């Protein structure tokens with residue numbers, strides 16, 4: 450959490466970071482700092498948000514908030530959008546700088562309404578100092594008000610481009626769950642506050658296909674160009690035993706087939722799951738998959754075993770890396786896109802003791818993976834209050850910027866395509882949880 454000292458000094462810190470990282474776009478610096486602290490909202494800003502699209506359970510595996518819903522006293526968790534899109538302001542931010550909403554009522558960053566427009570501000574001597582203007586929040590699409598035959602709202606099934614088809618993870622409890630992850634708690638809390646009402650722990654193939662067709666076929670043309678999804682991710686917790694009587698591969702491939710059949714070939718289809726053998730991933734590709742995010746989460750081998758004990762027990766770091774590299778032969782460069790939760794490798798007492806050590810680990814990891822055609826996806830760690838790492842200090846903003854720069858330098862060096870369907874560039878990237886894809890010309 451921010452200290453009083455931090456709260457008074459974010460703009461000064463940003464300007465100091467601009468000087469240190471003069472080769473990095475300002476958008477990257479600003480975005481990583483906002484992600485690190487999360488955002489507070491004034492009542493005026495929350496009221497504006499009620500007329501637009503707010504966060505729903507539909508897409509997110511994790512809460513990505515710095516507080517639990519009951520700690521956000523003004524109902525923020527239900528009243529904010531999925532992400533903010535910043536422009537202009539003090540630092541002339543380019544494009545639509547997309548930043549995930551990470552609710553934190555104590556953040557030095559506050560969204561407020563200023564002369565009829567929304568601005569991201571900084572707390573300043575009891576007032577608020579505007580930093581960057583926000584693009585208008587996203588409009589409410591038609592499918593938002595639609596329901597399936599069993600009464601489940603469409604917007605709980607898919608959030609535009611992301612479907613969490615299995616809402617829990619079979620790595621269960623402290624000896625199995627990844628320590629940064631709150632998936633099982635997030636589903637439980639979402640049920641408690643009534644935003645997750647789908648009765649079973651997973652969404653049926655028919656439900657997901659029906660909603661995908663509505664979003665990508667029936668109403669796609671009716672939405673403004675800037676608000677049309679161009680890709681779809683199928684995600685969910687790990688299946689280590691069986692679900693619906695099916696092992697993981699058979700469970701997930703039904704969604705790939707059904708969605709591809711409904712949305713046609715135009716749109717990119719991604720899946721997040723454990724790593725596959727070449728034979729296994731070939732079956733997914735033939736079913737219509739374009740990219741596979743097989744999230745290793747932590748590059749350092751010893752820290753992986755500590756932070757991801759379930760993944761280590763079931764597959765292990767060596768086998769995970771071997772399969773990821775093998776998948777490139779089937780999916781091609783840019784088609785294997787493992788996520789890494791950047792920052793949790795500095796958690797104490799087991800993590801790296803210095804930022805330099807952690808940066809070195811990722812420099813080596815990115816180089817190894819990209820040399821083999823794997824394009825990693827950094828995800829800036831959000832210390833969630835219901836994860837096993839709750840209460841840990843978030844690493845300094847400088848760390849995240851150095852990781853983004855290390856990623857970009859190696860991505861250029863190895864002359865790779867973007868991961869999956871990403872776009873790369875400041876204010877062009879659509880990825881809200883990290884700024885590596887916002888790298889480009891400063």
Ligand code: SF4
Nearest residue numbers: 618626627630686687
């Ligand atoms: S495998 Fe780990 S990160 Fe993925 S959902 Fe399960 S506990 Fe969370």
